[in-house]
Amino acid sequence: MAGHGGAAVARVLQREGVTALFTLCGGHIMSIYDGCLDLGIRVVDVRHEQAAAFAADAYSRLTGRPGVAAVTAGPGITNAFTAIANAYRAQSPVVVLGGAAPVGVTGKGALQELDILAALRPVTKWAVRVVSADRIVEAVSTAFRVASSGVPGPVYVELPVDVLFSPVEINEGTLPPGAPSRAPMPGPAGAVQAALALLAGAERPVALIGSQIRWSPEWPAAPEWAAALGVPVYTSGMARGLMPPGHPWAFSRSRKQALAEADVVLVLGTPLDFRLNYGMSINYAASLVQVDLDPAQLGHNRPAAVTMHADPGTVLRQMLELRAQLPGGAPTQRREWQQALQATEARALAKAQPGLAADSSPVDVLRLCAEVDAVLDDDATIIGDGGDFVATAAAWLRVRRYPAGWLDPGPLGTLGMGMGFALAAAVVRPGTQVAVMLGDGAAGLDLMEYEAALRQNLPFVAIVGNDGAWTQIRRGQIDMYGPERAVATGLSYAPYEKVVAGLGGHGEYVDDPRELRPALQRAFASGKPALVNVKLAPSTLRAGAISI
Numbered sequence: 001m002a003g004h005g006g007a008a009v010a011r012v013l014q015r016e017g018v019t020a021l022f023t024l025c026g027g028h029i030m031s032i033y034d035g036c037l038d039l040g041i042r043v044v045d046v047r048h049e050q051a052a053a054f055a056a057d058a059y060s061r062l063t064g065r066p067g068v069a070a071v072t073a074g075p076g077i078t079n080a081f082t083a084i085a086n087a088y089r090a091q092s093p094v095v096v097l098g099g100a101a102p103v104g105v106t107g108k109g110a111l112q113e114l115d116i117l118a119a120l121r122p123v124t125k126w127a128v129r130v131v132s133a134d135r136i137v138e139a140v141s142t143a144f145r146v147a148s149s150g151v152p153g154p155v156y157v158e159l160p161v162d163v164l165f166s167p168v169e170i171n172e173g174t175l176p177p178g179a180p181s182r183a184p185m186p187g188p189a190g191a192v193q194a195a196l197a198l199l200a201g202a203e204r205p206v207a208l209i210g211s212q213i214r215w216s217p218e219w220p221a222a223p224e225w226a227a228a229l230g231v232p233v234y235t236s237g238m239a240r241g242l243m244p245p246g247h248p249w250a251f252s253r254s255r256k257q258a259l260a261e262a263d264v265v266l267v268l269g270t271p272l273d274f275r276l277n278y279g280m281s282i283n284y285a286a287s288l289v290q291v292d293l294d295p296a297q298l299g300h301n302r303p304a305a306v307t308m309h310a311d312p313g314t315v316l317r318q319m320l321e322l323r324a325q326l327p328g329g330a331p332t333q334r335r336e337w338q339q340a341l342q343a344t345e346a347r348a349l350a351k352a353q354p355g356l357a358a359d360s361s362p363v364d365v366l367r368l369c370a371e372v373d374a375v376l377d378d379d380a381t382i383i384g385d386g387g388d389f390v391a392t393a394a395a396w397l398r399v400r401r402y403p404a405g406w407l408d409p410g411p412l413g414t415l416g417m418g419m420g421f422a423l424a425a426a427v428v429r430p431g432t433q434v435a436v437m438l439g440d441g442a443a444g445l446d447l448m449e450y451e452a453a454l455r456q457n458l459p460f461v462a463i464v465g466n467d468g469a470w471t472q473i474r475r476g477q478i479d480m481y482g483p484e485r486a487v488a489t490g491l492s493y494a495p496y497e498k499v500v501a502g503l504g505g506h507g508e509y510v511d512d513p514r515e516l517r518p519a520l521q522r523a524f525a526s527g528k529p530a531l532v533n534v535k536l537a538p539s540t541l542r543a544g545a546i547s548i
Helices: 005-015 027-039 049-063 075-090 117-123 133-148 161-165 189-200 211-215 221-229 255-261 274-279 312-321 335-356 365-375 388-396 418-428 440-446 449-455 471-481 496-503 513-525
Strands: 002-004 020-023 042-045 067-071 094-100 126-129 154-160 167-169 205-209 233-235 264-268 287-292 306-309 381-385 434-439 461-466 506-510 530-535
Touching: 002 005, 002 027, 005 027, 005 133, 005 161, 005 167, 020 027, 020 049, 020 418, 027 042, 027 067, 027 094, 027 154, 027 161, 042 418, 049 067, 049 075, 049 094, 049 418, 067 075, 075 094, 075 117, 075 154, 094 133, 094 161, 117 126, 117 154, 126 133, 133 154, 133 161, 133 167, 154 161, 189 264, 189 287, 189 306, 189 312, 205 221, 205 255, 211 312, 221 312, 255 335, 264 312, 335 365, 365 388, 365 461, 365 513, 381 388, 381 418, 388 434, 388 461, 388 471, 418 434, 418 440, 418 449, 434 440, 440 461, 449 496, 461 496, 461 513, 496 506, 496 530, 506 513, 513 530
Parallel strands: 020 042, 020 067, 067 094, 094 154, 126 154, 205 233, 205 264, 264 287, 287 306, 381 434, 434 461, 461 530, 506 530
Antiparallel strands: 002 167
């Protein structure tokens, strides 16, 4: 059948199982919308291109399939650049479709003409310009395969406006099949045996499981593996929620001690980057086992005893199948280690108890986290967008669903992603709670996306931890230079809730902890995009935390 280039794009999206396209309109890309409408693909529009690309990133994490954003030429692409870079560092499969000036006038100074491919290549797995309508299907189909294979990541396809509007023959029988589901990537048998041998002799093993577990078809093996082999597990990023609350080998508040005292450490699908002090947080006398989709990460920043270019879940499944080789039953061997870490976690909880129950006004940040945790359903999606406030929330909120029960930017640490992520979560998980833990600094970056959420009936609730500062930076600034030289880090206790209410959403302000739970319950029950602005008391809870 005959169609235009935008219809060809839409046919590929349909074949790939895409149900929503995130976009900010532009004349260069209108034909893509036309094609999507014919095929029942929802077009979700935003107020800034970065939100479209952030939403595509969240869509991929929520569904396990690449998310798609379409943005117009020139500034449309540059506005999306930060979100593309964020997806690259987070290893999230995203397909970004970018408009461009007509091929026929390239170099003449057309509206929004910009040579952007060279700038995008360092933050994408593949960046390509399509100059003929008959190559659209091939290029977009390839983009999905590249984005979702190996180490997942973003791909950019540039589609000039004359190419998108050109007629093209779309033959359903010759459309390529959708990108295949990810197949297991097992570790070499010898390396798996070597890792098991280290575990067999370990008294104090620890496992760190990171975001790559999200892309493993065998991610359900993790809780079973931890129980069968008796290994304390700490999760981060897209692995949060992998170990259900109450699992006897799931830990979260004793990691520093565990890494300092461990004799065997398994690092599964997470790099030895700044979050682990480039590997120096791990006892240097410990035997290190590394499993990663990216072979360049194996042995990076410190040597490892065993390395596997494999996916973490499949390696855990392999170990489970060979667990009979562990003599004596590992859980019994390591009961004292488990109990020591449980005691540390109990002490951390006891230390936090006054804050969790504090009745003082303004609100203690721990009390806010406790109240949010109390109103969340088991199928809630929690999004963290902020610095100091979100770091506290990540430590104290229970993630009760997997996969993608917790979403944060990842290692690039990009603030302002929360609204785009929330829009995607409302699209993918309608009828369930979507909660954005939003720092007051981050709130200023993208709050107008509430207009898009209201107009398109995409409800979520943002909880603003409002301490009137960019606290994660300001704290260190004051320590280094003194309060009189602390500039550019102070904020007002701005009435963010009035912005949302003024747009037609549900907005509330709270500074009394007794009003927290009713306000949160009203926000979720409103069925509208909502924001609860909570005035926080100054806190020393994270004093000394690294902010750069």
